[in-house]
Every structure is written in structure tokens, then in C-alpha cells.
Amino acid sequence: MGEFGILSLVPPLLAITLAVTTRRIILSLFVSIWFGAVIYTGGLGVGQTFDWIIEAIIADSGFHAEILVFTLLLGSGVALIWRLGGAIAIQEVASKRLETRRKVGVVAWLLGIALFFDDYANTAIIGNTMRETSDRVNISREKLSYIVDSTAAPVATIGISGWVAFQLSMIDEAFSNIETEAGVQTPDVFTVYLESIPYNAYAILAIVMVGVIVVTQRDYGEMLTAERRAWQTGKVNDDDADPLQEVEGNLSDPITDRPMLRTFLLPIVILVAVTIGSALRTGYDGQPVIESLLAGEFATFVETTTTIAGNGSWTTALVWGSFAMVATAFTIGIGYDLCTADEGVDAVLEGFELMLTAVTILILAWSISTVADALGTGAYVATLVEGTIPVTVFPVAVFITATFISFTMGSSWATMSLLTPVALSVAFDLTGGFGLAPAIVGAVFSGAIFGDHTSPISDTTVLSSTFTGADLVDHVRTQAYYATTVATVVVVCYLLYGFFGVPPLVFLPVGVVLLVGLVYGLSEFDANRRGIDIGARDVDLVEKDADADHGKSPEGSN
Numbered sequence: 001m002g003e004f005g006i007l008s009l010v011p012p013l014l015a016i017t018l019a020v021t022t023r024r025i026i027l028s029l030f031v032s033i034w035f036g037a038v039i040y041t042g043g044l045g046v047g048q049t050f051d052w053i054i055e056a057i058i059a060d061s062g063f064h065a066e067i068l069v070f071t072l073l074l075g076s077g078v079a080l081i082w083r084l085g086g087a088i089a090i091q092e093v094a095s096k097r098l099e100t101r102r103k104v105g106v107v108a109w110l111l112g113i114a115l116f117f118d119d120y121a122n123t124a125i126i127g128n129t130m131r132e133t134s135d136r137v138n139i140s141r142e143k144l145s146y147i148v149d150s151t152a153a154p155v156a157t158i159g160i161s162g163w164v165a166f167q168l169s170m171i172d173e174a175f176s177n178i179e180t181e182a183g184v185q186t187p188d189v190f191t192v193y194l195e196s197i198p199y200n201a202y203a204i205l206a207i208v209m210v211g212v213i214v215v216t217q218r219d220y221g222e223m224l225t226a227e228r229r230a231w232q233t234g235k236v237n238d239d240d241a242d243p244l245q246e247v248e249g250n251l252s253d254p255i256t257d258r259p260m261l262r263t264f265l266l267p268i269v270i271l272v273a274v275t276i277g278s279a280l281r282t283g284y285d286g287q288p289v290i291e292s293l294l295a296g297e298f299a300t301f302v303e304t305t306t307t308i309a310g311n312g313s314w315t316t317a318l319v320w321g322s323f324a325m326v327a328t329a330f331t332i333g334i335g336y337d338l339c340t341a342d343e344g345v346d347a348v349l350e351g352f353e354l355m356l357t358a359v360t361i362l363i364l365a366w367s368i369s370t371v372a373d374a375l376g377t378g379a380y381v382a383t384l385v386e387g388t389i390p391v392t393v394f395p396v397a398v399f400i401t402a403t404f405i406s407f408t409m410g411s412s413w414a415t416m417s418l419l420t421p422v423a424l425s426v427a428f429d430l431t432g433g434f435g436l437a438p439a440i441v442g443a444v445f446s447g448a449i450f451g452d453h454t455s456p457i458s459d460t461t462v463l464s465s466t467f468t469g470a471d472l473v474d475h476v477r478t479q480a481y482y483a484t485t486v487a488t489v490v491v492v493c494y495l496l497y498g499f500f501g502v503p504p505l506v507f508l509p510v511g512v513v514l515l516v517g518l519v520y521g522l523s524e525f526d527a528n529r530r531g532i533d534i535g536a537r538d539v540d541l542v543e544k545d546a547d548a549d550h551g552k553s554p555e556g557s558n
Contacts, residue, residue: 004039008375011036012408012457015368019456025472026357029364029457036371052374056366064366066315067120068359071463073322074124076351077267080329081128083347084338085255086264093261101137104130105147105214112151113207115272119152119163119460120318125268126151127467140230141237141470142223142478149464149479150210153412153449154203168193170416171441174424181425187434190303192441198504199442199497201490202399202450205511209486212516218523221481226474228532241471255338263338267329275314275321283312358466365410365457372409379418391430392498395443396491398423402447403454403487410457415448439497446490453483485522489514 011032018028033052037045057064098104108130115122126148134144156163168189175186198204213219219227230236237243287308292300326348333339339347389397398419406415423444427436452458456476465472489511496502496510527533 004375005380007039008372008377008380009408010039011371011375012368012377012410015457016408016455019473025361025456026364029361029368033364033367033371036368036375040371040374052370053363053367056363056370059366059370063315064363066319067459068362070120070315070318070322071355071359071362071466072352073319073326074351075353075355076348077271077322077325077329078128079347079351079354080326080333080344081264081267082254083343084263084329084333085257085259086261086267086329088254089259089261089264092259098133098137101139102214102217104134104137104139105143105217106211108134108144108147109151109210109214112148112210113155115155119156120463122152122155123148123460123463124467125272127464127469129268131468135236138230138234138236140223140226141241141243141468142226142474143219143230145464145468145470145475146223146479146482147210147214148468149453149461149475150206150482152464153452153460154206157203157412157445157449158197158200167416167441167445170420171424171437174421177421178425178428182428187437190306192434192437195438196441196445198508199395199439200445201442201493201504201508201511202446202486204508205486205489205493205515206449206453206483208512209482209515209519212519213482216519216523218519220519220522220526221478222474223478223481224523224526224530224532226478237469237471238474241474243465243469243471258336258338260336263329263332263336266332267325270328271321271325273321274324275317278317278320279312279314280308281312282316283308285311355466358462361462361472362459365459365462368457369409369411369414373414377405377408391436393495394427394430394436395439395494395498398440398443399447399450399487399490399494402444403451406448406451406458407455408451410452410455410459410461412445412448412452412458412460415451416444419444419448439494443494450483450487450490454480485518486515489518 014035015029015032018031019025022028030049034045034049037048037052039045041048057068098107108126111126111129112122115125127144130144130148131141134141153163157167171192172189175189178184179186226238229238285308287304289301289304289308292304330344330348333344334341384401401423402415402419405418406412409415420441423440424437427440428434430436452460454476455461456472461476462472464470465475468475492514493502493504493507493511496507497504502510
């Protein structure tokens with residue numbers, strides 16, 4: 001076990017508890033880092049606290065620094081688009097085509113699935129694109145944050161993205177250790193990864209869950225509270241909310257005399273194109289992509305494309321893409337005489353300021369992860385279950401362990417790096433082979449994403465709240481009900497697999513049916529418990545959608 005044992009759990013759990021109870025996320029994170037430094041040094045720990053914060057910024061060969069630059073530049077791009085009237089233009093178009101809450105929710109869900117190449121870019125683009133439109137039809141910011149967050153990491157982990165390269169490297173590391181220690185031939189890493197995708201049940205079912213929620217328009221738990229507030233009063237955020245980004249309040253007034261759709265769409269298109277192109281360029285090393293496609297070797301084409309995408313530097317590509325977005329918006333502003341150069345620069349600086357809170361929270365959240373790593377939190381949790389679980393429930397045990405590590409560290413990637421080698425090694429010892437490997441890999445990835453979704457110190461949770469303009473704690477609390485529902489179904493699926501050998505081809509459809517049943521059952525139960533008439537609510541929604549079509553403001557009735 002880790003040197004600090006159970007004490008290693010104190011800082012991340014303290015951060016989460018303080019964040020939820022005080023709603024002061026920055027103070028909560030800093031106090032928890034400082035507390036970890038006291039444990040680590042046995043003294044006052046001030047110097048160690050700031051050493052960890054600095055280390056978090058420059059960690060991973062500049063990975064975190066690039067994310068910070070990307071976030072700041074994206075804020076500037078948003079500010080420029082807002083200043084040039086792009087948000088007004090997209091609202092005018094959306095009001096003609098997306099006239100109901102269901103349509104807005106479905107479009108946000110489908111866009112989240114389509115932008116599979118990076119979870120950070122996914123949250124930024126969908127959050128900024130859909131925020132004004134969802135406000136118009138009175139979708140709560142909590143609901144939009146849920147849609148964005150639950151189609152970010154889940155989609156990226158099963159698509160062609162930087163996640164794939166990381167996942168492959170973790171599997172490869174685990175197999176290398178087993179090969180060295182046991183002297184056996186290990187399976188092909190890429191094949192195991194492909195076979196693990198159906199076992200990544202949380203990612204798959206979380207995406208399905210979003211679809212069920214937005215199509216049925218049924219809610220429960222604290223999301224029902226948030227949505228009911230938005231339906232009845234038009235308040236997309238709670239009165240006590242402290243949004244991480246509030247464009248309307250923090251930026252100059254937009255230009256309203258010439259709103260042009262190109263001022264919104266062109267910078268976004270450039271962001272996506274430059275990001276994907278740059279990532280593929282940095283990952284390309286002479287692989288025969290076109291040749292394999294022309295030869296009809298589809299499997300080779302998919303593997304080669306995935307390798308290129310996986311080897312690409314996505315964080316660097318995001319920086320280039322966000323800069324291209326800013327440059328495009330700036331050029332449009334000057335070229336169409338919408339603003340002067342000085343006004344454009346002012347908007348860029350306002351965009352930086354817009355993101356300062358999010359950047360601060362990201363740095364502190366990464367610092368908590370650094371603290372957990374220094375205290376051995378992940379290793380301690382992993383060793384608690386190592387060698388004590390029977391093979392039939394081992395996938396469930398791995399899922400729960402990954403969830404707890406991810407929840408306390410706030411990092412899916414840190415969880416994968418800590419647990420994948422350990423879990424695969426234990427699985428090999430339990431079975432004497434690699435037949436269980438795909439299921440264990442899927443369970444690690446599932447738990448890592450679920451823990452990430454329920455943790456207020458997760459970077460993707462922070463960014464989802466930021467780009468949708470939601471309160472971070474409100475987002476976590478409302479999303480937790482849905483994430484936990486999915487996780488419960490995932491446990492059932494893994495138990496079916498472990499005890500009865502039910503394959504993903506069967507347990508995933510069963511999981512979808514269970515999700516639909518739970519959504520209907522829990523929404524009915526919660527509505528009846530609160531005395532809400534589901535039918536009356538649906539009529540109320542139709543009336544408000546009709547009001548939105550005619551530009552009327554929603555009335556605040558109870």
C-alpha cells in the first residue's frame with residue numbers, strides 16, 4: 001500500500017466535500033491542496049502547495065499549458081464572435097428551425113456525437129454553439145451542461161481521437177509487464193482495444209441515456225428541479241448560481257445592425273478544420289492510408305487512420321485551431337468594417353478575462369491530481385481490491401475501483417494509467433490467459449469516465465460548465481442522478497457477463513431497455529412524489545414552445 005495509506009484519500013475527498021457544501025470551488029480546491037501538502041511534508045506545507053500548483057501547469061511536457069492556452073484563445077474567439085453579432089445571427093436562424101426544446105436537445109446530442117475527435121473541443125464548440133439557442137426555448141443551463149458533458153469523453157473514448165492513443169499505450173504497458181514477468185506471448189494491442197469497445201458500457205450507455213432524456217423530455221432528481229425552474233420562470237440558471245462563464249454580463253454589447261451568419265459559422269468551421277488537419281498532420285508518418293483504402297483493405301485503413309489520429313498531437317492542434325478561430329473572427333471584423341483593430345484587440349482581452357475563473361479551477365483541479373499522485377491515492381485504492389475478488393465479479397470490482405479513483409483524482413487519464421496495468425495483470429493471474437482482457441479494459445475506461453462525470457474537480461466537468469455558462473456545482477449535482485442511473489445499468493450488464501457469460505451483443509440492448517424503463521419509472525415516481533402532473537407539464541412545454549416561436553417571454557407561473 002501507499003506510504004500515506006488512508007490519509008491519501010483525505011485531500012481529494014475534502015475538495016469534493018467542501019465544493020459541494022460551500023459552493024466555493026476555488027477556495028475548496030486550494031484548501032485541499034494545502035491540506036495535502038501538510039500531510040506530505042509533516043509541516044506547514046506552504047512551499048509544497050505552490051510547488052504542486054506550478055508542477056500542475058507545466059506537467060506532461062506542456063500538455064496542461066497547451067490546454068490553458070487553448071482555453072484562453074477559445075475565450076477570445078467567443079468574445080469576438082459575440083462582439084461581431086454572430087450569436088445574434090445564429091439565434092435568428094435557430095429560431096426558424098429549432099422551435100422546440102426537443103429539437104434543440106436532439107441537435108445538441110447529435111452534434112456531441114459528431115464531434116468525436118476531442119472532448120475539450122467538443123465541450124467548447126457545442127457549449128458555445130447551443131447556449132443561446134437553448135436559452136431561447138428555456139432549457140436550463142444544467143441540462144445543456146449534462147448533454148455536453150455526457151457526449152464529450154464518452155464519444156472521444158470510442159472514436160478516433162487522442163484518447164485512443166493513450167488507451168493503446170496503457171494496454172501496451174500492461175502487456176509488456178505481463179510478458180516480462182510471465183514470459184508469455186501477449187495478444188495484439190490494437191485488437192484488444194477494438195474488442196474492448198463493446199465492454200466500454202458506460203460510455204456507450206451514457207450517450208444513449210442523453211438521447212433518451214432529450215427525446216422523451218422526461219427528467220427526475222435535481223434536473224427536474226432545474227428544468228421546472230426554467231419552464232416556469234425562464235431562469236436558465238438558479239438565483240444562487242455562480243456561472244463559470246456568463247457572456248452577456250462580462251463582454252461588451254454586440255453589434256446588432258448587421259448580424260451575419262458567417263461571423264459565427266466561419267470561425268467555428270476553421271477551428272474544427274485546423275484542429276483535425278493539424279492533428280492528422282502531426283500524426284502522419286508515411287502510413288499507407290489511401291493505398292489501403294483503394295485496395296479495399298478496410299480493416300487496415302481503420303487501423304492506420306486510428307494510428308495517425310492517435311499519434312497526432314491533439315493539444316497542439318487545439319492551440320493552432322483556436323488561434324485560427326481568433327484570427328478568422330478578427331479578419332472578418334476588420335474586413336467587413338464591423339470593428340476597428342483596437343476594438344478587436346479589446347474583445348480578445350475580454351475573452352481572456354472571461355476564461356480566468358475556468359483556467360484557475362483547471363490549474364487547481366490538476367494540482368489536486370498531482371497531490372493524489374504524490375500521496376499514492378490511486379495505488380492505495382487499487383491495492384485494496386487486488387487479489388481479493390473472484391473472477392465472476394472482477395469486471396464490476398474494476399469498474400467500481402476505477403470510478404472511485406477517477407472521482408477522487410478528477411482525471412480519467414490518471415485513472416487509466418494507474419489501474420489498467422494492475423487490472424490486466426490481476427485478470428491474467430485469475431484466468432491464466434487474456435480472454436478477460438477486453439472486458440477489463442472496457443471496465444477501466446467505463447469507471448474512469450463515470451468517476452469523471454460525478455467529480456466536481458474533473459477538467460471536462462469544469463469545461464462543460466464553463467462553455468455552457470452553468471454553475472459547476474449545480475452541473476455536478478444534476479448530472480449525478482443520470483450518471484448514477486447509467487452506472488447502475490452498467491453494473492447489471494457486467495454481472496450478466498461475469499455470472500452467465502452474456503456477451504455485449506446481448507447485454508448492451510438489455511442495458512438500453514433498462515435505461516428507458518428507469519427513465520420513465522423514475523420520472524413518473526419523482527413527478528408523483530412532488531405532485532407534478534406529467535401531462536400538464538407536457539402541455540405547458542408546448543405552450544412555451546409556441547410562445548418562443550412568436551418571440552414572447554415566458555411567464556413566471558407556478
